[in-house]
Amino acid sequence: MPELPEVETIARKLRPELVGKSIIKADLLWSRTLATPTSTKFKRQIAGQEIKAVGRRAKYVHIQLSEYHLFVHLRMSGDLYIKKGKTAPGKHDRLILDLTPSPSPFRRGETTRLVFNDTRKFGRVWLVRDPEEVIGGLGPEPLSDEFTTAVLYENLQSRHRQLKPLLLDQAFLAGMGNIYTDEALHMARLHPLAASDSVNREQAQALWEAIREVLKEGIRRSGASIDWVYRGGEFQNYFRVYDRKDQPCPVCGTAIKRLVIGQRGTHVCPNCQRIRS
DNA sequence: CACGAGACCTGTTCGC
DNA sequence: TGCGAACAGGTCTCGT
Numbered sequence: 102m103p104e105l106p107e108v109e110t111i112a113r114k115l116r117p118e119l120v121g122k123s124i125i126k127a128d129l130l131w132s133r134t135l136a137t138p139t140s141t142k143f144k145r146q147i148a149g150q151e152i153k154a155v156g157r158r159a160k161y162v163h164i165q166l167s168e169y170h171l172f173v174h175l176r177m178s179g180d181l182y183i184k185k186g187k188t189a190p191g192k193h194d195r196l197i198l199d200l201t202p203s204p205s206p207f208r209r210g211e212t213t214r215l216v217f218n219d220t221r222k223f224g225r226v227w228l229v230r231d232p233e234e235v236i237g238g239l240g241p242e243p244l245s246d247e248f249t250t251a252v253l254y255e256n257l258q259s260r261h262r263q264l265k266p267l268l269l270d271q272a273f274l275a276g277m278g279n280i281y282t283d284e285a286l287h288m289a290r291l292h293p294l295a296a297s298d299s300v301n302r303e304q305a306q307a308l309w310e311a312i313r314e315v316l317k318e319g320i321r322r323s324g325a326s327i328d329w330v331y332r333g334g335e336f337q338n339y340f341r342v343y344d345r346k347d348q349p350c351p352v353c354g355t356a357i358k359r360l361v362i363g364q365r366g367t368h369v370c371p372n373c374q375r376i377r378s
Numbered sequence: 379c380a381c382g383a384g385a386c387c388t389g390t391t392c393g394c
Numbered sequence: 395t396g397c398g399a400a401c402a403g404g405t406c407t408c409g410t
Contacts (some may be wrong), residue, residue, distance in 0.1 A: 174404085
């Protein structure tokens with residue numbers, strides 16, 4: 102489910118609810134959800150921590166605590182949300198953090214919880230002192246100032262990889278997923294199988310612009326919501342190629358094709374996106 | 379180094 | 395209607 106825009110949307114929504122509250126206790130309902138440390142250590146270390154900030158790096162939700170950093174990766178089906186009031190855990194809840202009650206005089210003493218729900222159990226949570234332990238190997242943040250056309254061009258030249266798998270590689274660029282990669286390549290009129298070192302300066306410029314534009318549009322529309330996973334986004338109504346097999350390309354009207362590249366469904370306009378040219 | 383296949387999981391949709 | 399196959403927003407690890 103969640104790529105950069107969806108994770109950004111979730112982090113923005115959680116921030117005002119979480120900052121300033123403290124964690125009372127943790128309830129781990131699926132042990133493999135915890136990547137590090139051990140369950141015992143995790144529960145001991147997180148209890149009493151105050152939430153200082155909530156942000157995002159790549160596809161990780163980053164929750165800064167008084168002495169630790171909590172990272173959550175939603176992978177394919179994860180979601181993070183606030184649940185108020187005492188209720189039984191949901192079917193796919195994997196981790197529940199009890200928070201100090203809201204100070205509001207109208208809802209005095211009401212239980213507030215941060216719930217990590219994850220149907221497919223691929224999601225992971227880390228509690229560390231040093232953030233580098235989790236996010237140290239990531240490539241540039243695509244919407245940051247360090248990510249320039251020149252950086253993209255040089256990095257593309259320095260390897261010989263198919264464009265799509267390279268853009269999905271989080272060590273190359275952090276935050277792109279299957280949807281936004283297909284959309285960006287289409288916008289830049291580049292074929293997903295084109296070799297990275299075959300891309301010229303103009304094409305790198307177009308790709309840089311497309312990546313930023315597509316991600317910003319995704320954020321503006323609060324992400325994309327397909328089927329039962331993740332709700333609230335609107336970007337699915339504006340896909341140009343993703344999930345649009347056999348439907349017309351919005352640019353030229355040619356039927357969109359679906360390929361499989363690196364075991365991922367990949368959508369292209371066979372007319373707009375050609376390997377040579 | 380680049381790339382493909384298999385794992386990890388559950389749920390929904392598709393094809394016969 | 396039933397039932398197995400294919401597929402899903404991600405990433406890791408192994409073998410070639």
